[in-house]
Amino acid sequence: MLTNKNWNCSMSRVLDVVGGKWRMNILWVINKHKRVRFNQLRREVEGITTISLTRGLDVLIENQLVEKYDFETMPLHTEYELTEKGKSLMPILKDLNQWGKEWLQ
Amino acid sequence: MLTNKNWNCSMSRVLDVVGGKWRMNILWVINKHKRVRFNQLRREVEGITTISLTRGLDVLIENQLVEKYDFETMPLHTEYELTEKGKSLMPILKDLNQWGKEWLQ
DNA sequence: CAGGATCCTACTCGATACTG
């Protein structure tokens, strides 16, 4: 998405990872549940489609903010959970959210 | 850009305002200088073009994170400065930047 | 000096339909 090499702060990379339309919200909902399944996630991230959820999860997993657990059962069963890296971002997201409430209508 | 109405947290709106490719960086550099002129800003936000800088500033001014001061002299002279709203976001940006340094290569 | 005007590309996001 962004990728700005010669930059003294690492904000671009942060936005590469969590700057998408849904990604912070996905993290938010996963965190609320600790562990959550795909369709439950889709229901709680309001307005998201399966494909956007899949793509958001892919980026978050690639960057190791989220871990996926597959159960080899039928019907399929998967669960998503925050990694330590993902959890470490939550306080900041909380602050950001709080800032939005205070300063944006 | 985003705009997600039925959402219990206001993160979408936050990203509407500061989620662009350059906007956080622009805030960052303005904050460093307190007050800064257009071309100096362009030099210090590495890689940005005039049009991207203009567009980024427009959004930030619209949302009152940045204030613009025009001097009616020739040659033209403008200065940009953070508002209280803009300043209030800086600690969070700092945290986000710090998080990026710790967790993203 | 501080932008505006134009034109263009690339990528994100979405709708719909289908599958192991």
Added chain:
DNA sequence: CAGTATCGAGTAGGATCCTG
């Protein structure tokens, strides 16, 4: 249940040239 495949639209961002 948990996705994939395909196609299409909208928009952020960029290149280049021009101006009060």
